[in-house]
Amino acid sequence: MKIQPVSYQLSSDEIQSLDTDILVVNCYEEELSPDAKALDAIMNGELQALLDSGEITGKTGSIFPIFKPVNLKARYLVMVGFGARDKASIESVAKAVETATLWAKKTPATNITFSILSNCGKKTYSIPKIIETISHATYTFNDYKSKKDEQHAQTYNINVSTITDEVKSAFTYGLALEKGIDLAKDLGNTPANHLTPTDLSDVADNLARKYDNLYCKILNDSAIKRQGMGAIVAVSQGSVEAPNFIILEYQGAEDREAAPIVLVGKGVTFDSGGISLKPGAGMDEMKYDMCGAATVLGTMQSIAELQLPINVVALIPAVENMPSGSAIKPGDVVTSMSGKTIEILNTDAEGRLILCDALTYAEQYEPKAVINVATLTGAIIVALGHIPTGLFANNQELADQIIESSQATSDRVWQLPIWDEYQSQLDSPFADIANIGAGRAGGSITAACFLSRFTEKYAWAHLDIAGTAWNSAGANKGATGRPVGLLLDYIVKQSKA
Structure with missing residues (x-):
């Protein structure tokens, strides 16, 4: 702080x-x-x-x-x-x-x-x-x-x-933006032993207690199982920390039934890779694997501060990915909330597993749009470095709106394709879909292709922030709070549409 x-x-x-x-x-x-x-x-x-x-x-x-x-x-x-x-x-x-x-x-x-x-x-x-x-x-x-x-x-x-009304409004906006970014950075920088899935749920609950238009509901391990979220259960089963599914609803529109924008944040509070264990060097930075969740919570705080006239829902699957005797194994097959079965070829491709259940859960809101934010792939760093966030979408109008906000806020994104030609890399002889593509080529694209299989009922965009959510270098090491600024600008524009 x-x-x-x-x-x-x-x-x-x-x-x-x-x-x-x-x-x-x-x-x-x-x-x-x-x-x-x-x-x-x-x-x-x-x-x-x-x-x-x-x-x-x-x-x-x-x-x-x-x-x-x-x-x-x-x-x-x-x-x-x-x-x-x-x-x-x-x-x-x-x-x-x-x-x-x-x-x-x-x-x-x-x-x-x-x-x-x-x-x-x-x-x-x-x-x-x-x-x-x-x-x-x-x-x-x-x-x-x-x-x-x-x-x-x-x-x-x-x-x-x-000091005009425009200036006053911009100043108020800036203060709200700062609060959201600071929260996202604080959460990202908090050590994993002090920010478990339960702790992350408490943050969301405290936000709801602070702001009148925010409402929080937490699904615990049992409730997650009752929902049929088999992919979330599979990722979390190797850890002594129980998973939580965080639902944070902001109701600001005059019509409380108006279709909301849904923000989905990856909340892996620590990612060891599971049985497909990551190399030891740099593993401390896997506390940042919940930066998608942190970004979404920070954005929700800024929205509540500004009391925007729009309905927004945040969905955060919060888990640890750990190796143990109870952990999922390469070759296991699990059933997602959608009913699709998934062959686990690599347990370190866990983010897409918890996100797919969250994306299915989002269907019930009949959303205007869904944007998921995740430190999803190291491949996006190979492709784009640490300057832009990777953008994927099944709806070009939504992608263009996000690009417009990225340009306005200098929170850069770069759109990559999710063409049908990539989908076949996810074929599995034993399940409906494999959780990684065949080979390393286009890894961030095949990850997005995996998510797209669960987003066919609404306009959806995916922001891969693995290269932009934190800095690794020396004194500047730490969470960046990106892309709170981009998301807030997008939400504000949608509230005026």
Whole structure:
């Protein structure tokens, strides 16, 4: 969790009169921004001179701090680069804010003001992106450290020319988005011995207690069996931790019977691989195999914060995948909730098993659309690396809507096919379907093909976040909270449709 107390405020003061510890203003490679030009006029042309000399470059993410700037009240003026004027984007905003925030964290400053919105286009996206980026830069998870870093409180001000209804709405949206992302990151980073399927269920239940429009129901092991969810039972049977099936319903539409959007999140709180045991190196990161569930819960919190006029259902199968004498074995055949039988060729392909029962359960809602989110395959990392999330869909209109939200929020996705030609790789001589394809080629596609067999009654999309749900590198290791931003934007747009 965030150990550095951070708060946010809106302001509309004239930039020349801003009384703040750190004032952050942007510039471009070719010229000063309008705000920077206003400051330059009372700083005797110093900023333009620095830009002309090349000391201020304006390159994307560059930073140039000026201590006690002439004729300004701010203790520091920090110039951040947006790159070339005609190429500036929401990514430019994010990079500039990240650079400035990381610099400000190292100072004793308690009040930081960003005045970078004069040429940022739609504030609808720029203001939430500023809040989101500050949140990422100030986030630290040290719940399990005996000695916690002591940090001073910092207030981040977002300065605009006029505080309009649009600005207020964007600011409120940004705060709700931050809460959802923080929850997703906290859950992802929590060790598996402190976040069992039961613990994950408690998180959902606590959300329902906090928000009036959220309703939670938990199916325990016995109820899961009564539902005929044989695939979930099979995955969980090797662990001493019992499975749970989490149902979290948000009812915000005026018509309570209106078709909901269903979000399905993979909740494997630890994935050893089962009998098909994973290599030991990096296995600690398999606590992140519930990041799909974390993302869905974070999105539901943001939706409830905003009180959106739409119905949304979250379905989360929560299990551990462990090796033991009772674990499923390669070659076993199990019966899913749909009635389809599945040959288990690899017990480490467990995510698709628990998801297939959840996707079948979703049918009863007669949903407007279903989106499942899962750290499903290592193959998606081979295909796309760690930049975009993999997108698969049986409905192109839904896929296009998700792509639109990904572009608007800079939470990138890339669509891959689920053509019929891939389906034959899942053929089994002993069951209706095998849980992995024949060979490693196209592994993320055949996994999506498997899920598609259980989504024939509604519009469905699958987000494979195995490459984007967490970072593995050094000091930046940890959950990213992706794709809460994308999902929230999509839900908001659907609430207005």
